[in-house]
Amino acid sequence: MTPVSELISVRHTDLYLGGSWQPASDAQRIEVQDPATGEVIATVASASVQDGLAAVDAASEAFRPWAGRAPRERSEILREAFQLILRDREKLAELMVRENGKPLVEARGEVTYAAEFFRWFSEEAVRNIGSVSIAPSGANRILVEHQPIGVSVLVTPWNFPAAMATRKIGPALAAGCTVVLKPASETPLTALAIADLLEQAGVPKGVVNVIPSKRSSEVVKAMLKDPRVRKLSFTGSTEVGRILLAQAAENVISCSMELGGNAPFIVLDDADLDAALEGAMIAKMRNTGQSCIAANRFYADARVAEKFADMLAKSMGALPLGSGLDANVKVGPVINDPARQKMLGLVQEAAGHGARLLTGGKSPDGPGYFVPPTVLSGVPPEEHILKEEIFGPIAPIVTFRDVDQAIEYANKTDRGLASYVYTRDLAKGLRVAEAIESGMVGLNRGFISDPAAPFGGVKQSGVGREGSHEGLLEFLETKYIATNW
Numbered sequence: 001m002t003p004v005s006e007l008i009s010v011r012h013t014d015l016y017l018g019g020s021w022q023p024a025s026d027a028q029r030i031e032v033q034d035p036a037t038g039e040v041i042a043t044v045a046s047a048s049v050q051d052g053l054a055a056v057d058a059a060s061e062a063f064r065p066w067a068g069r070a071p072r073e074r075s076e077i078l079r080e081a082f083q084l085i086l087r088d089r090e091k092l093a094e095l096m097v098r099e100n101g102k103p104l105v106e107a108r109g110e111v112t113y114a115a116e117f118f119r120w121f122s123e124e125a126v127r128n129i130g131s132v133s134i135a136p137s138g139a140n141r142i143l144v145e146h147q148p149i150g151v152s153v154l155v156t157p158w159n160f161p162a163a164m165a166t167r168k169i170g171p172a173l174a175a176g177c178t179v180v181l182k183p184a185s186e187t188p189l190t191a192l193a194i195a196d197l198l199e200q201a202g203v204p205k206g207v208v209n210v211i212p213s214k215r216s217s218e219v220v221k222a223m224l225k226d227p228r229v230r231k232l233s234f235t236g237s238t239e240v241g242r243i244l245l246a247q248a249a250e251n252v253i254s255c256s257m258e259l260g261g262n263a264p265f266i267v268l269d270d271a272d273l274d275a276a277l278e279g280a281m282i283a284k285m286r287n288t289g290q291s292c293i294a295a296n297r298f299y300a301d302a303r304v305a306e307k308f309a310d311m312l313a314k315s316m317g318a319l320p321l322g323s324g325l326d327a328n329v330k331v332g333p334v335i336n337d338p339a340r341q342k343m344l345g346l347v348q349e350a351a352g353h354g355a356r357l358l359t360g361g362k363s364p365d366g367p368g369y370f371v372p373p374t375v376l377s378g379v380p381p382e383e384h385i386l387k388e389e390i391f392g393p394i395a396p397i398v399t400f401r402d403v404d405q406a407i408e409y410a411n412k413t414d415r416g417l418a419s420y421v422y423t424r425d426l427a428k429g430l431r432v433a434e435a436i437e438s439g440m441v442g443l444n445r446g447f448i449s450d451p452a453a454p455f456g457g458v459k460q461s462g463v464g465r466e467g468s469h470e471g472l473l474e475f476l477e478t479k480y481i482a483t484n485w
Contacts, residue, residue, distance in 0.1 A: 013044040015051055015212070016195040018058035019205025025050045030185050030214050035101035035333040036323040036368045042099075044188045047211035052180070052219040053226065055209040059151045059178040060228045062206030067148045067176035071126045074174060078122035081201035085115040085166075085194070092193060096161060097324040099187045101332040101369075102287050104324050113449070114162035114194075117467070120451040121170035124472045128175065140484050146476035148176030149254060150230035153223050155216075155244070156191070157236050158184035158335055159290045159391075165191050167451075167466050168233045169198070169208060175475035177231065180209045182220060186335055188212035217243075224248050231475060234258070235292070237389075238415065238460045245463075256464035256474045258292065258456055260389045261417030264410035265295035266432065268403065269303045271422040272444075277311045279446030280395070283420050285319065285373065286447075288332050289393040293418035293440070293448065297386045298397040299406050305399040309358060309377040312395060316373035317359035323368070333369040334392050340369045343392040346385040347374055350396060355379040360394070381409060389415070403432060411437045417457035418448060439465075 014021040028046040033039065047055075066074075085092065093107035102110070130145035152172050156164040165181060172179045183191035195210040213219045223229055224247045231254050234244055238260040248255050265283060267276050283295035300308045324332040334340050340363060347361050360374030371392050379386065379396040386396060400406045410419060419438040423429040426443075433441040439457035442448040449455065456465040464474050 012192050012196055013042060013189070015045045015047055015055075016192065016208070016210040017051065017055055018209065019199070024048055025054075028214070030188065030212055032099050032186070032189060033336075034098050035335055036325075038367055038369070042189060044192065044212050046185070046215065047182075047213035047219055048215065049218055049222040051211055052182075052213070052223045055180040055211050056151060056223055056226050056228055058206035058209050059180050062204060063148075063151055063178045066173075066178055066204060066207050069176070071128060074176065075122045075125040077202045078118045078125065078170060078173060081198050081203075082115045082118040082122065084197045084201055085111060085118065088193075088197065092162060092190065094325070095193060096187070096190050097332075099189050100158065100161060101335065102324050103329050103332050104327060106287060107324065110160055110163050113451075114166040116451045117163065117166040117170040120467070121174040121472065124171070124469060125174035127469065128472065128476065135482075140482045143481040143483060145479050145481070146473070147479055149475050149477050150177060151228050152177045152179045152231035152233060152475060153220065153229055154179050154181045155220060155232070155234045155236065156181065156183050158186040159287055159292075161187035161190035162194065164235050165194055167455075167471070168235075169194075171466070171471040172231075172233075172475045173203070173207065175472055177475045178207045180211060180223065182216060183210065183212055185212055185214045185216065220244065221247055224251065224253060227251060229253060232256070233474070241462070256466065257462045258466060259417070259460060259462045260415055261292045261294070261457065261461055262296045262387070262389055262413045262415040263293055263418040263420065263438070264436070265298045265420040266406050266410060266422065267298070267300040267304060267308050268406070268421070268423040268425075268428070268432075269301035270424045271304065272424055273304060273308055273311060275444060276308065276422040277315060279420060279422060279442070279444070280312055281315055282446030283442065284395050285316065285331065285393060288334060290334060290391050292389075294391070295395070295420055295446075296390055297409075298395055299400050299409050300397055301406070302399045302401060305377070305397065309375065309397050312397070313358035313375040313377075316375055316393070316395065319373050321364065321370055321372055331373055331393055334371050335369065337369050339391065340371050343371050343390060343394055346388060346390060347376065347394060350376050350379055350383050350385045353380055353383060355383065355396065387413065403428070407432060407435045414460045415457070416459040417461035418442065420446065
């Protein structure tokens with residue numbers, strides 16, 4: 001096993017401020033654990049409020065020069081960062097397994113996906129296109145251009161430590177913004193490694209600043225009070241998102257919020273059950289179910305529900321559980337013990353209310369934070385587990401009578417990030433997809449993420465979109481100029 005110190009490109013575990021690596025101002029540090037063993041694998045600097053404001057200082061000073069760079073120059077730097085991430089794919093993947101727990105094959109996939117955001121936005125950097133038109137009265141021309149919004153605070157979660165960072169840094173830098181990235185304290189090592197690669201790619205000092213902190217709420221709140229900060233991009237829980245939106249409102253800061261999900265997975269009576277099973281295994285089990293777009297609730301037509309449940313239980317129950325560094329393992333640990341206890345409590349509660357446990361449901365003995373793949377059938381439609389974002393390898397299945405009831409069940413939540421529908425009838429599937437209240441729908445597909453697609457939700461699952469051209473626009477302000485010639 002490679003020592004963690006050798007997995008970080010230049011072995012940096014301090015804050016990245018203004019183009020230099022620095023300890024926290026009060027010397028505090030964060031212990032980073034391997035969730036497969038509970039072992040502390042490294043410590044990193046834990047930013048103070050003073051450090052957060054110093055990062056804003058650096059980003060503010062670097063903003064005008066970076067915004068003034070030719071779009072092609074910004075594009076080429078992002079393209080170089082894309083190449084460097086792919087060069088270090090194996091080291092980054094193993095690093096993520098160590099601090100996050102995901103299986104190595106999935107970590108490799110995430111590194112490739114993360115790199116693609118730098119490639120995509122390297123291409124979008126030169127497509128900040130405005131418009132010119134004549135006012136309907138003929139009195140003047142209407143010129144519209146898009147300018148970089150300014151210093152941007154980026155707050156990312158632990159479940160996809162590489163991709164969530166690049167999905168925000170990419171468009172911000174392409175637009176001409178400078179950033180302060182506050183990664184999750186559970187998985188800061190990947191973010192620091194990406195900062196190192198961006199420096200190697202030629203990102204100027206102060207354009208990207210990375211400040212892990214175990215005092216996240218204090219540090220982010222202080223940065224949002226700074227009038228130089230004009231953008232907040234956050235991925236995380238709806239509960240924290242509400243707090244940050246309220247704090248950002250004080251200075252009327254533009255917000256992009258990718259918040260919690262509660263994705264329904266609907267299997268209609270005419271679905272190809274083999275295809276539905278394949279999609280369910282992807283939508284449910286990617287990253288051990290720790291994904292905001294993971295299938296959280298399964299709804300199966302009563303005519304196929306029992307067969308589908310048995311198929312899903314057999315497939316999930318056969319997945320090997322263990323350390324993600326083992327090439328044979330398909331299910332890694334969950335992030336920590338509180339998360340594990342919450343999941344197992346939801347399973348026990350549902351089983352106590354009449355749900356049938358088909359597989360899993362009990363943690364294995366030994367070290368690490370493991371939850372076995374678990375399937376529950378016959379779950380009552382009002383059960384608590386259906387209202388919670390499980391964020392783990394647990395699949396509760398509810399039966400429904402007809403399509404209208406399936407749509408009713410799917411929409412009975414204040415979240416609306418992703419959803420999944422399986423049917424052989426494309427017209428019916430499209431009608432259901434349009435009726436479901438979610439920002440994204442996988443129609444006969446269990447994997448929907450793509451840097452070229454707009455990623456985001458409706459209702460309390462978020463504001464704004466990431467990826468696609470819309471992701472670039474999130475970091476731009478529209479300016480209208482009225483003139484004649």
